[in-house]
Amino acid sequence: MADERKKISKKTLTKAFHHWYYGHLTCFSQEHMQTFGYLTSMLPIVEELYDKPEDQKEAMTTYKAFFNTEPQLGSVIVGVTAGLEEAKANGDGVDGETINGMRAGLMGPIAGIGDSLIVGTLIPILLGIALGMSTGGSPVGAIFYIVVWNLIAYFGMHFLFFRGYQMGDRAVEFLVGKQGSAIRKAIGVVGAMVVGGVAATWVNVKTAFALKNAAGKTFLSLQTQLDNIYPGLLTVAFIFLCWWLMSKKKISAVNTMLLLVVIAFVGVLVGFFNPGLTY
Amino acid sequence: MTISWLQAIILGIFASLSSMPGMGGSSIGNYTLGRPLVGGLVCGLVLGNVQLGIACGVAMQLVYIALVTPGGTVSADVRAVSYIGIPLAMVAVQSQHLMATGVDAANLAKSMGTLVGTVGTVLFYGTATMNLIWQHMGWKYVDQGKFHKLYMVDWGLPWISHLLFSFLPTLIMTKLGASAVVALRNALPMDGIPMKTLFTVGSMLPCVGIAILLRQIVNKPIDFIPFLVGFTLAASLKLNLVSVAVVSLIFALLTYQLEMARSSHSGGPASPAAESNDASDEEDI
Structure with missing residues (x-):
């Protein structure tokens, strides 16, 4: 072969990565989601691999297809496409349809894993630890x-x-394969336990319900009784209630919040809740 | 405490950077500047009371600890929570003369911030819808082969959407909202039913945030166990969060080894049958 193999330079790859790192969601709409971020990311690569404008146009057309995933974990998909586009430019039997098939097949699973692993586990763990460090208004x-x-x-x-x-x-196999799934389950345990810790440390639902004797002295405080059974019992009960409403009854988060407003209002009226505010 | 025009302008810029989809990019914008804890720091610096800012940020962060936006559906808008809700909560806490780091200040912040955050979803849909105009222009440029215009479409033009749906609403809300909040203080006494309800709701709202997170992890009742163990470690044994995380590592290690052993036995991804066997094993123990 007279032509030497085309290879994307490290510099161009880094540029493509930065375009994705910054711009995957800047021009977001419900209709095209991350498509424009993808186009800007692939542009430096396409320009380096193809000299002729019509080849460039043909290559860019591939990435006009709808794309949406968890963008941070989804970096891996953009990387895979960069490799596939290079193979395509070298005539390795890869075409635009193969690339799009791969992208469409990966974006669903990666979105699911990314949402639960990064947004649902890693960020809450970091925030949970950070919340503890910021107690008392410290910026640390x-x-x-x-x-x-x-x-x-x-x-x-x-x-x-x-x-x-x-x-x-x-x-991607590493992420969705056997080992990947075992690691995900293990991280899930850490996540669930830390979230339990966050709930116990920071969430505090308390009742003001008490029975008083004739002299006005409290002889039974429901909150003290509950704490003797299991500290934080009422908090756990409310978390379970919210979980049950949202995942079993399919009530939206906003409506669940509205229901809490009703519960709080009725609770305050009957004296079950009383934040004990004074000026 | 009042908010000056300059302070409102700075908050407006941060709102444009931090929203989902924001001009700071997801990692720096949405997941850093948009988190209420970080927003609390920024608002504290801008308004000149870091301690109060952080205290409100911490309170709000609990409600939104698990703000996952699967498929671009949002239940709250981070720019509204962090850069409209927190500044207004700070003004409210000060006008009510509450202790910045107290429980009451936190509960007030949660109620106010959540209200603003929920209403703020309008801003999310506004930005995303206006971006359609730029995308429409983008398709034309691609068809004409003017690829470099894509950078303008992706990084430049959405600023116009943010001017209308992030900057201006934040500017107006923080500037005018601050005096409204003070007026509210005089209208509603602290020992009245509305205020009591507001504070009680504030203490309950984080339950929704935690429950949203649990929905990600818990599929069947047995999955609640790690959560409850973590809760017990902190509530009954009074461990702090780093200690809870360290204790959880041993369970993570066991889970990993168990999963690996299981998959090497069955020689493939766990089949439903294998899973039900394991479930009955656990019951025997």
């Missing part, structure tokens, strides 16, 4: 979160993008 926790989260997000996404480019869809 907020600064801790800003630094740690951004380091993890930037270098994690960088790693996933380049891993995707180098390994192709094998990079």
Whole structure:
């Protein structure tokens, strides 16, 4: 073969990564979601791989297809496409349809894993720890979160993008395969326990219900009784109630909140709740 | 406490950066600046009372600890929570003469912030809908082969959407809302039913946030166990969160090894049958 193999330079890949890192959601709409972020990310790669304007146009057309996933974990998909586009430019039997089939097949699972792993577990764990550090109005926790989260997000996404480019869809197997699923379950345990800790430390639903004798002295405080059974019992009960309403009764979060307003209002009227406010 | 025009302008810029979809990008914008804890720090710095800002941020963060937006559906808008809700809550707490780090201040902040955050979803849909105009222009540029215009479409033009749906609402709400909040203080006495309800709701709202998170992890009742163990460690044994996290690592390790052992036995991803076997094993123990 006279032509030498085309290869995307490290510089271009880094540029493509930065375009994705910053711009995956800046021009978001319900209709096209992350499509424009994807286009800007692939543009440097397409321009380097193809010299002719019509080839560039043909390549860019591939990425006009709808795209939406969890964008941070989804860096791996963009990396895989970069590798596939390179293979396509070298005539390795990859076409635009293959690339789009792969993208469409991956964005669902990666969105599910990313939402529960990153947004649903990692961020709450970091925030939970940061909340503890910010007790009493200290900025330390907020600064801790800003630094740690951004380091993890930037270098994690960088790693996933380049891993995707180098390994192709094998990079994704690691995430959805046996070992990946075992790691996910293990992290889920950490997440659930830390969330339990967050709830116990920060959420505090208390009742003011008490029985008083003729002299006005309290002889039975329901809150003290409940704490003797299991500290935080009322808090756990309310969390279970909200969980049950939302996941079993399919009531939306906003309506669940409205229901709490009703419960609080009735509770205050009958004296079950009383925040004990005075000026 | 009042909010000056300059302070309102700075808050408006942060609102544009931090929303989902914001101009700071997801990692820095939505997931850093948009988190109420970080918003509390920013608002505290801008309004000149970091301690109060953080205290309100901490309170709000609990409600929105699990703000997952699957498929772009939102139940609350982070720009409204962090850059309209927190500043107004700060004004409210000060006008009610509550102790910044007290439980009452936190409950008031939660109620106010949640209200603003829920109403603020309008801003999310507004921004996303207006972006359709820029995207429509984008398709034309792609068809004409003017690819470099895509950068303007993705990074530049959405600022116009944010001017209308992030900057201006934040500017107006924080500037005018502050005096409304003070007026509210005089209208509603603290020992009246409305205020008592507001504070009680404030203490309950984080339950929704925690429940949203649990919905991600809990599919069947048995999945509640790790959550309850974590709760007990903190509530009854008084461990702090880092200690809870460290204790949880041993359970994570066991889970990992168990899962790996199970998958190497069955020689593939766990089948439904294998799972039901394991469930009955656990009951025997």
